[in-house]
Amino acid sequence: MKKRAKKLIGWGLFTLLVMAVSSVFVADRLLPPATGLPSHTLPLSDDATALDRELVPLLARHPGQTGAILLPDGIDAYAARAISARQAGRSLDLQYYIWHDDLTGRMLANEAWKAAERGVRVRILLDDMGIGDMDATLLAMDSHDNIELRVYNPFRNRTGVMRLLEMVQRAWGVNHRMHNKAWIADGRVAVVGGRNVGVEYFSAAEEFNFHDLDMALFGPAVADASAIFDDFWNSEAAIPIEALNRKSTSTIRAVLARIHEEAETPEARRYLDAMELSPSVRRYFSQELTPIWSAGIRILSDPPIKWRGGDRENWLVEHLVGDIGQAQHAALLISPYFVPGVDGTAGLVGLAQRGVHVSVVTNSLAANDVVAVHGGYVRYRRTLLEGGVHLFEARSQAESKAASSLFGSSGASLHTKAVLVDGRLGFVGSFNLDPRSANLNTEMGVLFDDPALGAALFDEYRHLTGPGMSYWVYLNGDGDVRWLDRTGDPPIPLKVEPDSTRLQRVSANVVRWLPIESQL
Numbered sequence: 425m426k427k428r429a430k431k432l433i434g435w436g437l438f439t440l441l442v443m444a445v446s447s448v449f450v451a452d453r454l455l456p457p458a459t460g461l462p463s464h465t466l467p468l469s470d471d472a473t474a475l476d477r478e479l480v481p482l483l484a485r486h487p488g489q490t491g492a493i494l495l496p497d498g499i500d501a502y503a504a505r506a507i508s509a510r511q512a513g514r515s516l517d518l519q520y521y522i523w524h525d526d527l528t529g530r531m532l533a534n535e536a537w538k539a540a541e542r543g544v545r546v547r548i549l550l551d552d553m554g555i556g557d558m559d560a561t562l563l564a565m566d567s568h569d570n571i572e573l574r575v576y577n578p579f580r581n582r583t584g585v586m587r588l589l590e591m592v593q594r595a596w597g598v599n600h601r602m603h604n605k606a607w608i609a610d611g612r613v614a615v616v617g618g619r620n621v622g623v624e625y626f627s628a629a630e631e632f633n634f635h636d637l638d639m640a641l642f643g644p645a646v647a648d649a650s651a652i653f654d655d656f657w658n659s660e661a662a663i664p665i666e667a668l669n670r671k672s673t674s675t676i677r678a679v680l681a682r683i684h685e686e687a688e689t690p691e692a693r694r695y696l697d698a699m700e701l702s703p704s705v706r707r708y709f710s711q712e713l714t715p716i717w718s719a720g721i722r723i724l725s726d727p728p729i730k731w732r733g734g735d736r737e738n739w740l741v742e743h744l745v746g747d748i749g750q751a752q753h754a755a756l757l758i759s760p761y762f763v764p765g766v767d768g769t770a771g772l773v774g775l776a777q778r779g780v781h782v783s784v785v786t787n788s789l790a791a792n793d794v795v796a797v798h799g800g801y802v803r804y805r806r807t808l809l810e811g812g813v814h815l816f817e818a819r820s821q822a823e824s825k826a827a828s829s830l831f832g833s834s835g836a837s838l839h840t841k842a843v844l845v846d847g848r849l850g851f852v853g854s855f856n857l858d859p860r861s862a863n864l865n866t867e868m869g870v871l872f873d874d875p876a877l878g879a880a881l882f883d884e885y886r887h888l889t890g891p892g893m894s895y896w897v898y899l900n901g902d903g904d905v906r907w908l909d910r911t912g913d914p915p916i917p918l919k920v921e922p923d924s925t926r927l928q929r930v931s932a933n934v935v936r937w938l939p940i941e942s943q944l
Contacts, residue, residue: 455597456580460572460664463657465650466515466545468611473513475612479642490643491715492872494852494880496635496840496887498627499695500704501619502528504640507708508609509535516546517608517653519868521601521854522554524622525561527695530686532621533565537683540570547571549657551602552578554620559669564679566665574662576602582669599943600731602656603854603861604868605638606649614641614649616723616870617852618841625839628695632835635818635893637842637884639852639870641721648723652868659728716880720873726866740855741862743871745771747849754781756844756885760818760837762786763800763858763944764808773811781814784857785888788817788895788907789932790923791837797858799935800944805897806905815897816889817907820923841869844885848878859942891915895922 470480482491495501509516509532516539523529540546548565552575555562559582566573577600581587591598607615617638619625624633641649656662686692699705707713726740736742748755748771755775762784764772776782792798808815818838843851853869855861872878888894891910900906900917907918921929 455594455661456578456663456668458660458663459667460574460657460662463547463572464654465517465611465647469514473610473612474511475508475513475610478511479612483643486643486717488644489717489719490641490645490721491717492721492870492877493640493713493715494884495615495617495638495640496884497702497704498625498633498636499699499702501615501617501636501638502532502626502628502695503699503702503705503708504613504615504638505532505607506535506699507705508607508613508615509539512539512544512609513542514544514610515608516544516610517606517650517657518546518548519602519604519606519608519653519656520549520554520621521551521603521605522620522622523550523558524620525556525558526623527686527689527691528623528626528628529621530561530683531692531695533561534683534687536571537565537568537680540568543570545570547653547657548573549576549602549653549662550574551576553598553601557583559665560671560675560679561683562665563669563671564676564683567676567680573665574657575665575668576656576663577661578663578668580668597731599864601865602661602728603865604652604656604725605854606653606868608646608649608653611646611650612642614646614723615639616641616649616868618839618854632820632837634837634839635888636839637852640715641723641870642715643717643721645721645723645870652723652725655725656728656866661728716874716876718872718874718877721870721877722872723868723870725868728866730866731864739862740853740867740869744843744851744855747845747851747871748772748775748843750849751775751780751782751845753846754783754844755846756783756785756882757857758785758838758840758842758885758888759857760787760792760839760841761794761797761801761856761858761860761944763797763941764804765859765941768857769804769807769811772808772813776812782812783814783816783885783889784808785816785818785838785885785894787838788820788923789921789928790820790925791818793837795928795931796935796940797944799932799938800858800941802932803936803941806899809897809899809905816894817897817922818888818894819892838888840884840888842881842884844878844881846878847882848875849873850878850881852881858944860944863942 623629855867895907909916
């Protein structure tokens with residue numbers, strides 16, 4: 425009996441190995457076919473929609489320039505999306521890695537639905553890994569004549585054991601995800617940055633919230649976001665949801681009723697009341713917002729089928745590495761998941777040793793929602809400190825309005841992804857400074873060359889490195905890693921990873937020695 429069991433286990437492992445190895449050679453052929461008809465961004469107009477009429481005169485006073493507003497506050501970030509959807513009269517193009525089926529996810533889905541009811545064309549492109557068990561909701565949205573929903577690099581098998589087997593069979597292909605985040609209204613307004621769609625990104629979660637950063641843009645650079653969306657939408661990796669699954673009419677009706685009813689619940693009303701009371705929202709409606717105008721703004725993205733390699737000059741990582749490498753005075757990096765690798769560590773240390781102030785803000789172990797990534801970071805932490813790089817690790821109980829919840833959450837995690845070089849070259853987007861963002865996922869973000877925007881981003885960096893937001897990490901006189909809690913007087917040095925559990929520390933140390941860095 426034992427012999428037979430061993431044989432079965434052996435054949436099972438061999439089969440899984442063959443499936444995994446074969447995925448390297450047949451991954452593209454196993455992707456469901458792209459059956460959607462091509463479509464493109466609709467032409468702009470001077471006065472056809474409310475956004476046209478609002479922005480065209482404003483843009484005429486700033487020819488060739490794009491207006492930009494940083495959005496570190498979760499409620500303001502939600503408002504930028506909701507208000508632009510309400511003002512839209514032509515199109516909504518929405519592209520996300522994660523869209524949760526929760527309070528804010530359903531509320532924004534309802535905003536998109538109401539726009540479609542007014543005749544707005546709505547295109548929604550979501551990564552299949554980030555939507556969970558949401559097919560019923562997605563099919564419900566797709567049922568509207570003016571809404572089309574596509575899924576990036578999806579599984580043919582939507583649930584159960586067959587999906588798990590497909591994950592093994594297509595291991596090479598499904599490992600590549602679309603991490604882009606963009607909300608584009610009428611081709612006039614684009615919200616681009618680090619936020620996905622879900623309560624924890626909009627200061628509405630009960631357990632913990634992300635401290636994140638978006639940029640709201642209007643002007644010529646929005647065309648970059650629209651062109652990127654079209655490239656992904658019409659790529660072979662974007663598959664219509666209706667080609668992947670079916671749901672009964674009664675199920676779709678029930679889902680739609682739930683989406684529409686969400687906006688009338690006490691929780692939704694409380695959130696919307698907070699949005700309407702936001703100083704930024706009130707300044708918007710009183711026409712008192714003061715965007716930063718600049719001709720030095722562009723939006724870039726990796727290509728839709730990044731996993732085939734090709735010309736790396738078009739990859740976002742090359743632009744970021746180039747900007748960081750030319751730093752003369754200061755390179756300030758903010759990344760929740762920070763795994764610099766051997767080359768990245770050497771590059772940052774090299775900058776520090778030639779007199780550049782190099783500083784990195786990342787998550788502490790307790791604040792990191794992916795312990796494995798922290799293990800990858802720890803591998804390089806001492807070398808960075810010895811080389812003169814300054815490190816700050818975000819607290820898990822941060823003193824931040826943006827990371828606190830309307831519904832009582834006290835936990836926080838850094839999710840902002842940004843770079844600032846010499847006070848003028850900057851980036852805000854989806855790119856983490858880790859191997860996954862560099863080589864596996866598609867990423868997107870705003871690059872700028874402007875001292876005013878640099879000053880605004882520096883204010884956010886200074887906030888994140890404040891005593892209530894992060895620990896300063898350093899080496900003591902004996903060369904031991906320490907964390908300085910600067911909220912007290914005097915500051916208190918801590919000997920172990922702050923606020924972490926023994927299990928978290930053990931897990932991170934185990935990962936530190938595993939050969940999985942390329943996947944982090």
